[in-house]
Amino acid sequence: MYFSYLHVLDLFSSHQTHTLPFFTNNRFFLLIFCFVPIFPQFCHLPLPLVFSNLGFCSSRSLDVLWIVKDQSFLDLKHTIEELRCGLNSPPINPFASGCTEFGKLIRVSLHGAQVTSWKNEHGEELLFTSSKAIFKSPKAMRGGIPICFPQFGTCGSLELHGFARNRMWFIDDNPPPLPAYDSIGKSFVDLLLKSSEEDMKCWPHSFEFRLRVSLTSDGDLNLISRVRNINGKPFSFSFAYHTYLLVSDISEIRIEGLETLDYLDNLLQKERFTEQGDAITFESEVDRVYLGSPNAIAVLDHERKRTFVIRKEGLPDVGVWNPWDKKAKSMVDMGDEEYKHMLCVDGAVIEKPVILKPGEEWTGRLQLSVVASSFCSERLGLDRDGL
Ligand SMILES: O=P(O)(O)OC[C@H]1O[C@@H](O)[C@H](O)[C@@H](O)[C@@H]1O
Structure with missing residues (x-):
């Protein structure tokens, strides 16, 4: 109907x-x-x-x-x-x-439990969505925050980034309680994905994946994922909040908080390197997984004079991706020049997959905030431990 x-x-x-x-x-x-x-x-x-x-x-x-x-x-x-x-x-x-x-709002699609819009108090969009994005099942549309589960990228035998982003989720009317600080004074919705018969054929593990999407009074976007093993056997998975930030000009962007870390370079068969620069900047295609990152990192948008602060818990790795011009041109759901206005910075668990025994639950939290770039790193609390 x-x-x-x-x-x-x-x-x-x-x-x-x-x-x-x-x-x-x-x-x-x-x-x-x-x-x-x-x-x-x-x-x-x-x-x-x-x-x-x-x-x-x-x-x-x-x-x-x-x-x-x-x-x-x-x-x-x-x-x-x-x-x-x-x-x-x-x-x-x-x-x-x-x-x-x-003003401040979040839009969430039940398809993939994908956040497709996050706006600040002026009604300005903060997440990238391609003008060529395809809003058609079963694929995730290009932009917002697709959920990568139970596999990130090509780290296993499943489809790229796993199947969760390509499934219909349900509103979870009665989720198990979260700690009080995750609920008070917030607008939120709880979504649920359970293993289907079809999924069991390629990933034979029974799970319940609960996602809470919430908007704080400050306009922060909070995502809390809880994955429970309802299987008789242990299973492992990798995971990412594949976050497409909307940026003014990729050449003017720097990421602070990943310097000196080791990373796996997906453009070089996942070879391991150590980051040398003071901050991460962009002048060509980047497809990396930074390992063992601090729980807060900042993405500074010099031109817009604003900084995205990404705080996370249970998510030790950070995927960083920009396809740049050549790859963007090869993608049907991406405009040729749009790579200039996006940067994926993903709170993730990739290098050491989560292992869940029967009955166990894993939680991964992500908080996205935007502040004026006049805030210096110390005031952002980048060295703070967790959320
Ligand atoms: O086109 P997709 O499936 O959404 O993936 C986009 C990109 O996502 C990134 O996370 C991967 O590291 C890239 O290798 C991949 O190309």
Whole structure:
């Protein structure tokens, strides 16, 4: 069944008595929209729409979730009215069109549990998405944050970066509790992937993968992955948050925090080298895995005068990738010049895969923040241990 804004709006209005107390009592909420123009191919999937905080469930189709911060009920109502006014016009992206201005938000696709947008308070996008990105199952679209699991790159016999990014995930209505500091004062959604019969054929291990995506009051994007072995036997996996940062000009970018580390160079058959420079800069294709990195690194965008701070836990390695001009030209889902505006910096576990015994669980946390580049490294707390 194809699903339009109208259904979403009806859903809000017909449950107004339920939604009102929630929106008036909470500054943060999770706003869930089905968005046909972005992922029409997924709309036939019957998935439960769950507003667990609101105390009601409805079985509807949906594929894209929006996590929005600091919206009062009045703002939301206003937005809904604006969308209502546009109902007779062809479907458009309400966020891209500027007819709504939510400020800080995250967009997540159930396909791959891929974060596809992260915006700051000015509505500026912080993650790269290629203009040629293909939003078509079963492949992950080029951009955002694909989840690489249970394999990073070509480190095993599975498809490149594993199958998790190419599967439909589900909203996890009742996840096992996380520590209080992972939940308080945040807007979040919990997603779940379980091993399917098809996946068992190529990777014969039963697992539950839970991902919490949350937006903090400061606008930080937090990702918490929990992988549980529900098998009778141990298994191992590699993993990465394949994070496409949107940058002004790759030639002006430097990464701090990886200097002096050893790295595996994927362009030279994974040969091991030691980084020599003061910081990582870019003037040609880079495809590396830095090993045993500190838990905080910074990506400085000189031209935009802003710095991405990446904090992580349980993720010792960092993938760094930019395809540069030649490879970009060979990719069907990447514009020829777009490599200039992206840089993948992935919190990851690659060199020493995680080994989980039956019943064990692994957790990998990533926090992305953006600060003005006038902050110096000391103030960023790059030497701080973890999140
Ligand atoms: O095209 P994909 O499958 O998304 O992969 C993109 C790149 O992802 C990087 O992480 C890998 O190190 C590269 O080797 C790879 O080319």
